[in-house]
Amino acid sequence: MPHEPTFGGLLQSQGISRRAFLKFCSTTASLMALPAGIAPAMAEALASARRPSVIWLSFQECTGCTEALTRSSAPSIEALMFNFISLDYHHTLQAASGDAAEHAREQAQHENAGKYLVLVDGSVPLDEHCSTVAGISNLAMLKEACANAAAVINIGTCSAYGGIPMAKPNPTRAVAVGDIIKDKPIVNVPGCPPMPLAITGVIAQYLTLGRLPELDHLGRPVAFFGENIHDRCYRRPFYDRGEFAETFDDEGARKGWCLYKLGCKAPIAYNACAHIKWNNGVSFPIQSGHGCLGCSEPRFWDIGGVYESVATGNFGDSAKLGAAAVAGAAAGVGAAVLARRKKTELAAHEHSSD
Template identity: 85%
Template sequence: MGYEPTLGDVLRSQGVSRRAFLQFCSATASLMALPAGTTSAMAEALAAARRPSVIWLSFQECTGCTEALTRSHAPTIENLLFNFISLDYHHTLQAAAGDAAERALEEAQHANKGKYLVLVDGSIPLLEYCSTVAGHSNKETLEHVCADAAAVINIGTCSAYGGIPVAKPNPTKAVATGDIIKDKPIINVPGCPPMPLAITGVIAQYLTMGKLPEVDHLGRPVAFFGENIHDRCYRRPFYDRGQFAETFDDEGARKGWCLYKLGCKAPVAYNACAHVKWNNGVSFPIQSGHGCIGCSEPGFWDMGGVYESVATGKFGDGAKLGVAAVAGAALGAGAAVLARRKKTQLHEEDAAES
């Protein structure tokens, strides 16, 4: 076999300086909450690494996850695709089509057996031939491609937990990747769509450390899903003071008060939206005036309405129902605080008049 260039070789050939490379490694280490001093080790590991083959499988999905990836800004989509990985198969982004595309898939599997990454986008229907590619059902394709994979990364809530396709009555009998693949390392990067930095961050750490990041009880990378959105939300002080918008166009909404009463699921939703944000760090749904819908949580579509308060206890798994109870108590406490303030204000006004 001929010499296979390392990532360092590729970067040098494209004029990427050592300084720029170290800046990228530093940003990635910080992004993934890796220990201080990791930057140099990351740079050494990446420079000596061969670009891994990546096979992206698209099943029951809306292409929103791919759209999210193409809006990643650290590392950029160009760096990720053309410098750090070899994206050998992707329905939306590849130039090949038909038989040529399927040959590219088979060649990538054969040439990188046991080493390639599989990125899965979309749920898998168990209803036979509900969704097919090249005459093969999604389930057949998933099992065939994952058989010789090094690891599997679920991109979005559909592949991680079934997402919207698995919502009642689930007409295609959709399931998540993990319901079918049991013998490979799997990490979930949920969201509808997922945060671009969560996707690229997981891949960057895999390239650096040779293993997937630490995960929580739902298989999500702790670096991005270790805190609930509520704790990092800039509206949290309003929540603590009992100041809530009652409608989307009232005075509280205009003042940026908490959206809890309008169905915001931030107290029981775990994601990095509030501090990483979207569109190159510009904003996130709550900042734009709409409550979190909890799209990074399993079964989010069926657990209460979008505008139903989490205090009902319908949204979130068993471990988080206590959070909903606490949130409801805080809501009552906040109302009591406002009532006392109003009473004090009235007393002061009466005293001033007399």
């Protein structure tokens, strides 16, 4: 196998300064909730690291996960990361096709046995006739590729939890990657699509520190999925006051009131959308005027409807969460009514005093 240059050598050859590289490491450490002082050590480790082999498998998916990563603004962490890895196989991005493409995958698996990463987007159909690549079923290709992998990273909700292909009635018998692969470390980076920074952050930590990030009970990196969107949402004060948009074009909507009654799933969704945002930090769905779909959660498509509140959905513990949200909304409405009543009484008292 040809001698692979170090990551530091690649950056130097492309004219990327050490200052820019350190900034990249500091940003990555911050995103992954690592100590600030770790950035220099991360920079040293990355600079001397060989580019790891990455095999990216795409099964039942829409290519949105790849689009999210490649359409990020440049120069960016995402663009830098494409120099950081050796993307040896990717159905959409690879130049090779046919036998040459499959040979590249097989060669990468053989020459990097035990060291390569497998990234997967798309759910896996148990009906092996539903989706094939080069005549190989998705199920067979997944098992073969993961056999000698160091770790598996699921990109998007389809590979992490089954996503839209697994939605009722699930005609292809789609399942998540974790339902099949049980003997490898797995990280789920869900979202429809996922946030690019979450993808690159996971890869950077694994390759610099030699370990996967801390995960929650659903296998997601806590650094990106540890906070409830509702708690970080700038519309939260309106929720607490009981001020809700009733339609997408009413006065409340124009004033930026809470979208809970229009089906926003933020109270039961965990993701970094509200503080990292999309399009280089420009906005996120709620800021653009549409409620959260809860796309980072398992079975988000079957919760009862895009525009139905979580209280009437079927989303795991949503009965309890929905009841709590309704109670919170009721409390907010009650507080708003009491505040208006006190204001009215105070005005009446001042008028009678005059």
